[in-house]
Amino acid sequence: MLNFNFKNQTEILFGKGQIKEAKSRLPKDAKVLLLYGGGSIKRNGVYDDVVKLLEGVSYHEFGGVEPNPTLETLMQAVELVRAKGINFIMAVGGGSVIDGAKFVAAAAHFDGEPWHILAKGAAFTSALPIGAVLTLPATGSESNGNSVVTNKATAQKRAFGSDLVQPVFAVLDPVYTYSLPLKQVGNGVVDAFVHVIEQYLTYPVNAPLQDRFAEGILQTLIGEGPKALATPQDYDVRANVMWSATMALNGLIGKGVPQDWATHMIGHELTALFGLDHAQTLAIVLPPLMYVQRETKRQKLLQLGQRVFDISNGTEDEIIDKAIKATQDFFEHMGVKTRLSDYNLAATDIDKLIANLERNGMTALGEHADIDLAKARQILTLAL
Template sequence: MLNFTFKNQTEILFGKGQIKEAKSRLPQDAQVLLLYGGGSIKRNGVYDDVLTLLNGIQYEEFSGVEPNPTLETLMQAVELVRSKQLNFILAVGGGSVIDGAKFIAAAANFDGEPWDILAKGAAFTSALPIGAVLTLPATGSESNGNSVVTNKATAQKRAFGSDLVQPVFAVLDPVYTYSLPVKQVGNGVVDAFVHVIEQYLTYPVNAPLQDRFAEGILQTLISEGPKALATPQDYDVRANVMWAATMALNGLIGKGVPQDWATHMIGHELTALFGLDHAQTLAIVLPALMYAQREQKRQKLLQFGQRVFAINSGNADDVIDKTIKATQDFFEHMGVKTRLSDYNLGAADIDKLIANLERNGMTALGEHGDIDLAKARQILELAL
C-alpha cells in the first residue's frame, strides 16, 4: 500500500428531514449566497425547506447554474458575492451546482484572473465556506474538494482541487431524489460507478481493504441502480444509491492505491466540444479504455470480473472480455449509451478531441502515464 494522508472535514447530515439540523451549522454572522440550478428545487419541495432553513438569515439567490457549470455563469455569481459582501455559500443541487460553488468560493477573494485557478493551477489562500444540500447523487462533490468548470469561450473543461473548498457540511436526504428524471438517475449511477473504477482498476499494491471497499460500492450500484429506475420512491434504494455515490469519491477508497483518471480527462473533451453529459462521456470512454489497457490492468480486470460480476468461466482473456462487456451492458441497462455513434459523433470528430487533449496538456494519462495522444486516439476509435 502506498503512503497517504487522509482527512475528510465534511459533516454528513444523512436521512429524512436532516436539513433541520443544518441551521446550527451556519455561521452566526452568515450572509448567504443561495446557489442552485434550473429551478427544479422549486417544484419538488426542496426550495421551501431551504427557505425555512434560511429564515432570519440574510441571503441572496443565484440560479441558472448549468449541468456543466460554465465560467461565464459562475463569474456572475462571483460578482454578486463581491458586491453584497456575502460570506457563505449554500449550494442546493447536484455535483454541478456544488462544483460551481467551489469555484465561486475560491474566486471571490482571488487577486487575479479566476480562470487561472483551473487553467494554470494558480494558488489561492482563502475561500468562502460552503454548505451543500444534495439533490442528485452522482459526483461525490458534496464531500470532497474537487471542482470542474467549463469555459465556453475557449471550449475547455478544466478541474481544480483544494481542501479549502470542501463543504463544511452536506445534507443528504434521499427523499430529495424522488423526483429526479430517469436520465439523471442513470447518469448519476454511471458517474459514481466510474469514480470507483478510476481508483480501483489499476494494478495491485496489496491494499485489500481498499479493494473490498471499492468492490462493495460497485456491487451496491449494480444492485440498487436498476431498482432506482424501477421504483423511484423506494426510500431504502435511494438511500443506498446516495450513500454509495458519496463514498465513491470522498477520498477514502483512493488512499494508498494508484489512480487512473484518463477516462475522465478524455471524457471532459467530449463535453467541452460537443456538450455531452458527463456520465455519457464516461460510458463511452471507459469500456474502450479497458480494452486498450487490458494488459496494463490485467490483474485488476480479472479481480474486478471475478469479484464484482462473478465471472469465473473461461481463460483469463475470456474473463476480461466478459468483464468489459458486463460493464458496457450495465451502463446500457442504466439508459446511458456507450458508443460515439450513439451521439451522432464519428471518426472526423476524433481529430478535434485529440487536438483539445494536446492543447490542455493531457498527453500522458493513466496510472502509468502511458496513455499518450496515439493511445487516446486508439481508445476513441474503439469507442466508435
C-alpha cells in the same frame, strides 16, 4: 499500500428531514449566497425547505447554474458575492451546482484572473465556506474538494481541487432524489461507478481493504441502480445509491492506491466540444479504455470480473473480455449509451478531441502515464 494522509472535513447530515440540522451549522453572522441550478428545486419542494432553513438569515439567490457549470455564469455569481459581502455559500443541487459553488468560493477574493485557478493551477489561500444540500447523487462533490468548470469561450473543461473548498456540511436526504428524471438517475449511477473504477482498476499494491471497499460500492451500485429506475420512490434504494455515490469519491477508497482518471480527462473533451453529459462521456470512454489497457490492468480486470461480476468460467482473457462487456452492458441497462455514434459523433470528430487533449496538456494519462495521444485515438476509435 502506498503512503497517504487522510482527512475528510465534511459533516454528513444523512436521512429524511435532516435539513433541519443544518441551520446550527451556519455562521452566526452568515450572509448567504443560495446557489442552485435550473429551478427544479422550486418544483420538488427542496427550495421551500431551504428557504425555511434560512429564515432570519441574510441571503441572496443565484439560480441558473448549468449541468456543466460554465465560467461565464459562475463569474456572475462571483460578482454578486463581492457586491453583497457574502461570507457563506449554500449550494443546493447536484455535483454541477456544488462544483460551481467551489469555484465561486475560491474566486470571490482571489487576487488575479479566476480562470487561472483552473487553467494554470493558480494557488489561492482562502475561500468562502460552503454548505451543500444534495439533490442528485453522482459526483461525490458534496464531500470532497474537487471542482470542474467549463469555459465556453475557449471550449475547455478544466478541474481544480483544494481542501479549502470542501463543504463543511452536506445534507443527504434520499427523499430529495425522488423527483429526478430517470436520465439523471442513470447518469448519476454511471458517474459514481466510474469514480470507483478510476481508483480501483489500476494495479495491485497489496491494499485488500481498499479493494473490498471499492468492490462493495460497485456491487451496491450494480444491484441498486436498476431498482432506482424501476422504483423511483423506494427510500431504501435511494438511500443506498446516495451513500454509494458519496463514498465513491470522498477520498477514502483512493488512499494508499494508484489512481487512473484517464477516462475522465478524455471524457471532459467530449463535454467541452460537443456538450455531452458527463456520465455519457464516461460510458463511452471506459469500455474501450479497459480494452486498450488490458495488459497493464490485467490483474485488476480479472479481479473485477471475478469479484464484482461473478465471472468464473473461461481463460484469463475470456474473463477480461466478459468483464469489459458486463461493464458496458451495465451502463446500457442504466439507460446510458456507450458509443460515439449513439450521440451522432463520427470519426472526423476524433481529430477535434485529440487536438483538444494536446492543447490542454493531456498527453500522458493513466496510472502509468502511458496513454498518449496515439492511445487516446485508439480508444476513441474503438468507441465509435
